[in-house]
Amino acid sequence: MANAVYVWGLARATGRRVVLRIEDHDRQRSRAVFDAALLEDLAWLGLAADTEPIRQSDDWGPYEASLDGLRGVGLVYPCDCTRATFAAWAREAGRAWSGGGCPGGCRERGVDERPGVGTRVALGTGTEVWDDERLGTQRDIPDRDGDLLVRDRHGNWTYPFCVVVDDMRHEIDLVVRGEDLLDATARQVRLGRLLGREEPPAYYHHPLIRKRSGAKLSKSDGDSGVRDLRARGLTAEDVLGEAAAAVGLLEAARPLAAADVPELFG
Numbered sequence: 001m002a003n004a005v006y007v008w009g010l011a012r013a014t015g016r017r018v019v020l021r022i023e024d025h026d027r028q029r030s031r032a033v034f035d036a037a038l039l040e041d042l043a044w045l046g047l048a049a050d051t052e053p054i055r056q057s058d059d060w061g062p063y064e065a066s067l068d069g070l071r072g073v074g075l076v077y078p079c080d081c082t083r084a085t086f087a088a089w090a091r092e093a094g095r096a097w098s099g100g101g102c103p104g105g106c107r108e109r110g111v112d113e114r115p116g117v118g119t120r121v122a123l124g125t126g127t128e129v130w131d132d133e134r135l136g137t138q139r140d141i142p143d144r145d146g147d148l149l150v151r152d153r154h155g156n157w158t159y160p161f162c163v164v165v166d167d168m169r170h171e172i173d174l175v176v177r178g179e180d181l182l183d184a185t186a187r188q189v190r191l192g193r194l195l196g197r198e199e200p201p202a203y204y205h206h207p208l209i210r211k212r213s214g215a216k217l218s219k220s221d222g223d224s225g226v227r228d229l230r231a232r233g234l235t236a237e238d239v240l241g242e243a244a245a246a247v248g249l250l251e252a253a254r255p256l257a258a259a260d261v262p263e264l265f266g
């Protein structure tokens, strides 16, 4: 819920609207029941979005159209790399794969487009620069992990591709997300540029909730356990206060009303 505190707080404090997007691009992993639970948790906390939830699975057309545009300029290629390809590369090199393209050199080899084969977009080289509203100006290379897989070999669209397409079509001008995604930003800025977005959105990468040991808290540790906290009798104000304190927005947990969250960013 720390992410929700940041999203709503920053949006309200800067006069922006909150766009709620259900990221169900992966048909194998998405479960409508989880979406419903998330929406219910947000409503209980008093965090209302300014749009109806937008589901990626409602219309694959925008992703198809974006991919077609990139294909038209010769940046799309089929990739038949599997886990074994990555493992073989790592055995030979003595380290995990990283670098341009893909470990199997699929663009150079000319792999046929067929079922069971993934799709990559060539990102090119150079450096991307963007503004992070918390961390300042950031510079990074977009192709450290090679070209971007936009469709996996099961035919699922991938997260980094979908969110860049969505951020453009929904005119998102501020992306608020956890620091764990900082490394993914340069390639998303580059992909946006290739799709015609000259000016990247502003980013705000917030701290993650950490256990006392410093390890990142996972969902199983209760990071998103609004339901459990509710069952233990905590109020929505208690839960928001706990979440804000866990990421350092409050010095100590105290009840925090949804309407008062923007003041944390004043």
Ligand SMILES: [Zn+2]
Pocket: 078, 079, 080, 081, 102, 103, 104, 105, 106, 107
């Ligand atoms: Zn490949």
